[in-house]
Amino acid sequence: MRRREFITLLGGAAATWPLAARAQKPERVxxxxxxxxxxxxxxxxxxxxxxxxxxxxxxxxxxxxxxxxxxxxxxxxxxxxxxxxxxxxxxxxxxxxxxxxxxxxxxxxxxxxxxxxxxxxxxxxxxxxxxxxxxxxxxxxxxxxxESSMGGKWMELLKEIAPRTTSVSLLFNPATAVPLKIFMPSIQAAASSFSMQANSAPVDGKDEIEGVVAAQARNPGGGLIVMPDAFTTANRELIVTLTAHYSVPTIYNASFFVKSGGLVALGSxxxxxxxxxxxxxxxxxxxxxxxxxxxxxxxxVELSINLKTAKALSLTVPLSLLGRADKVIE
Missing domain, CATH: 3.40.50.2300 (Response regulator)
Known part of the structure; x- marks a missing residue:
């Protein structure tokens, strides 16, 4: 190859180097x-x-x-x-x-x-x-x-699985829970339609949970709704254990409560x-x-039911409810 041709070839290859370098540049992390x-x-x-x-x-x-x-x-x-x-x-x-x-x-x-x-x-x-x-x-x-209407659905579902329920406490920690006012209109509407009472039960620490559950146990028609709350979620094993110990029908807002032994849950x-x-x-x-x-x-929305827990509470789960369930734990 002649010297002039070599220099021309070398110059042409060099012109492509920046393009090749750019093509091989790693993607930004x-x-x-x-x-x-x-x-x-x-x-x-x-x-x-x-x-x-x-x-x-x-x-x-x-x-x-x-x-x-x-x-x-x-x-x-x-x-x-x-x-x-x-x-x-x-x-x-x-x-x-x-x-x-x-x-x-x-x-x-x-x-x-x-x-x-x-x-x-x-x-x-x-x-x-x-x-x-x-x-x-x-x-x-x-x-x-x-959605805000979920509160009423929790009330309705608890009444369906535990028909003797007449009074419900809403368990939550004010510092970490979803604002209660979001759900209260639908909860109160459902309570009125089923001749039930719904009362808030705020707790500031895990040592206060047992008092709320025990109070509902003393009421023959007592039940519990565990509201959406990082605090109640973090203490779900304790809550499930206490509701079982005191035999209080309880509805939860997520299926992992039922997996831990909770009675029924309706949630996202x-x-x-x-x-x-x-x-x-x-x-x-x-x-x-x-x-x-x-x-x-x-x-x-998932509906979860724990049949073992229902049996321990002497509750018979309606077949219509079982038919709607997404998850059933036996």
Whole structure:
């Protein structure tokens, strides 16, 4: 090859080097913050988180490749929520996944800029997270856990499975629970239609739970509704044990209570919400704004029944109710 041809060839190859270098440049790693409202040891919460990570992987976001996740577990301690929320926000992630109303509230207090996608939030409008379902309008969007009418459905279902119930206490911790006012209109309407009474039973600590359950046990028609609450969820084993010990018919807001021995539950599919949240995170990482992603209310509700617990309470579960159940534990 002549010298001039070699130099020309070499110059042409060199011109392509920047293009090749750019083509081989590794993809930017995105940072996702995750703030869970449950204990790190909670097997259900870890399963939901795994579902979220799996959905992200299916959408092309894998840890160690183009994604890094900073995970924090907040439990039901509201002071801890604020500390961890600030810790995550200070990392300046590309987006944050938030679980439960108190956790989301703590994050919203810390940032109005970083995109937040929530799950397990009962009423995002009343909580001030979004201007409307169709147009959230800020940096927060996600997936609502319950509609306000769910309160009446809990009352109706408890009456159906335990017909002698005439008085119901609503167990919750004011510091961590979904605002009771969201559900009260439908609860009071159902109570009136079934000639029942419904009373709030706030507790500030786990040592107060037994007093509420015992009080309902002294009432021949006493029953209990365990309201949506990070505190009651964290103490579900204790609550289920106490309601069994005192033989108090109780309805819960999630199937994992029934798996632990609770009588009956009507609530959202948590796994589905985490799958959906991964979809919103993916869209945000690709350039969409939370303000343009509508808040979605849950469409899949699960009815779970524990027949062993029903038998221990001397309750006969109607066949019509069994036919509607999504999960039956025998």
């Amino acid at each position: 995105r940072l996702i913050g995750v703030l869970m409202g449950f204990e790190q040891s909670d097997p259900d919460a870890r399963y939901w988180l795994s579902a979220f990570q799996g959905s992200l992987a299916n959408l092309g976001w894998t840890e160690g490749n183009n994604l890094r996740i900073e995970l924090r577990w907040a439990t039901s301690d509201t002071d801890r929520h604020r500390v961890l929320a600030k810790e995550l926000v200070d990392l300046r992630p590309d987006a944050i996944l938030s679980q439960t109303t108190p956790v989301t509230s703590a994050l919203v207090h810390e940032t109005r800029n970083i995109p937040i996608v929530f799950v397990s939030v009962a009423d995002p409008i009343a909580s001030g997270f979004a201007a409307s379902l169709a147009h959230p309008g800020g940096n927060v969007t996600g997936f609502g856990l319950f 599919d948590f796994v589905e919400q985490f799958h959906q949240a991964a979809g919103y995170i993916d869209r945000i990482l690709k350039g969409e704004k939370p303000a343009d992603l509508p808040v979605q209310q849950t469409t899949k």
